[in-house]
Each structure stands twice: as structure tokens, then as C-alpha cells.
Amino acid sequence: MIKSNIKQRLECLDINKLEKLIWKRGRFMKDGEFAIYLGKEYSAGKTKEGKIVLRSTDIEDVKNGFEPCKPFNIKYIQDKIVCFKYVNSSEITEYYIIxxxxxxxxxxxxxxxxxxxxxxxxxxxxxxxxxxxxxxxxxxxxxxxxxxxxxxxxxxxxxxxxxx
Incomplete structure (x- = not known):
């Protein structure tokens, strides 16, 4: 497997560093880092401090402690990122790259x-x-x-x- 020397560490409001989501065969083909939190998959990244930042397109996630952010679009993604949450790695069940x-x-x-x-x-x-x-x-x-x-x-x- 090809290993990239460049790892993007992502923040909710930093659109320039957001991992790509590429359109493929009429569906979204996702590339980037993801985490499972409370049984749900989120786009994710690690901060310098070792926290995991979770990004969500579902405003209902504010009920689970997510903070709203200014909505923004990412190329090839239909839905906007609308909220984010910083969690400890012990709070997520899986962390992976696709x-x-x-x-x-x-x-x-x-x-x-x-x-x-x-x-x-x-x-x-x-x-x-x-x-x-x-x-x-x-x-x-x-x-x-x-x-x-x-x-x-x-x-x-x-x-x-x-x-x-």
C-alpha cells in the first residue's frame, strides 16, 4: 500500500485542509480519515494535542455535544459540514483511513x-x-x-x- 508522507490534520473551520471526497460512479467515494463515535462514522483528524476532531453534516449531532460551525461545502460533497466535536481517543471505537x-x-x-x-x-x-x-x-x-x-x-x- 502506498503511504503518504503528508498527513492532513483537519479542523472544522479550515476548509483548505479538508480531506477530499471524490465522486465515483454516481456515488460518493470517500478518501481520508474517519472515526466511529457512538456507533456513527464521522470524518475525523487528530490535533497536535492528540485529540480527535469529528466533523458532522448532521446538525442533530449537537445533541451529542457537537458545536455548530459556519456551514461550508466541500468539492463533490452534497451536504455541508455543520458541526464538530473534539474527543479523546478513548471515546471512539475505531479510527481509520480510507x-x-x-x-x-x-x-x-x-x-x-x-x-x-x-x-x-x-x-x-x-x-x-x-x-x-x-x-x-x-x-x-x-x-x-x-x-x-x-x-x-x-x-x-x-x-x-x-x-x-
Whole structure:
């Protein structure tokens, strides 16, 4: 599995750092960190202090101690984030990251964007000569990217539990 060196730590009101939610095949394909709190899944992140910030699109969550925030939209998400809550890691039952991955020409890549018929794949590990042979372009130091047709790859959703 591809490990990103960059981990986004998210706050409710910081829209620029919000993890992406990508539209796929007529449904929302989510990528990012999530936590289960009181049996419900929330978009989540860790603060520098080790707290977990939970973000919700359901204003009814204020009944469970969530604080309302100024509603905002995220690209490709229908509902707005409307409230958040900071909790201790002991209060959540599961904490994980979900990534969309593509198997392309025998290699596994992270899917970072998609259109109706194409996927943008990216890698930051491995032998750059392989990536050049596959026609990938260097978009930053050590980061290679390419747009491919969806029918050229097997797409899978990977869930990885994270340490609390």
C-alpha cells in the first residue's frame, strides 16, 4: 500500500485542509480519515494535542455535544459540514483511513482524482524509472502522476486502521 508522507490534520473551520471526497460512479467515494463515535462514522483528524476532531453534516449531532460551525461545502460533497466535536481517543471505537487505489500495469497507485472515464493515479515510492516507463510525469520532487482510462485499472477501496 502506498503511504503518504503528508498527513492532513483537519479542523472544522479550515476548509483548505479538508480531506477530499471524490465522486465515483454516481456515488460518493470517500478518501481520508474517519472515526466511529457512538456507533456513527464521522470524518475525523487528530490535533497536535492528540485529540480527535469529528466533523458532522448532521446538525442533530449537537445533541451529542457537537458545536455548530459556519456551514461550508466541500468539492463533490452534497451536504455541508455543520458541526464538530473534539474527543479523546478513548471515546471512539475505531479510527481509520480510507484510500482509493488502482492496480495499473502490475503496480498499485493511489487514486487522487477522477472524471467519468479517467483516473488520476499518483505515487511517491518505488523506482522512478518504472514511473517514467509508464508515462508518468513528475509533478513535484519524488511525486509521479498520470491520467489513465478507468478500464485500464482495477480500482479498490482500502481501509487501514490507525493507531489511537
Amino acid at each position: 484510500r482509493s487505489m488502482a492496480i495499473y500495469k502490475g503496480f498499485e497507485f493511489e487514486v487522487v482524482e477522477e472524471t467519468e472515464d479517467k483516473l488520476s493515479i499518483v505515487t511517491m515510492i518505488g523506482d522512478y524509472r518504472d514511473w517514467v516507463r509508464l508515462g508518468m510525469k513528475s509533478i513535484d520532487i519524488g511525486v509521479y502522476q498520470k491520467w489513465i482510462n478507468k478500464n485500464e485499472a482495477e480500482v479498490k477501496i482500502v481501509k487501514e486502521n490507525l493507531k489511537l
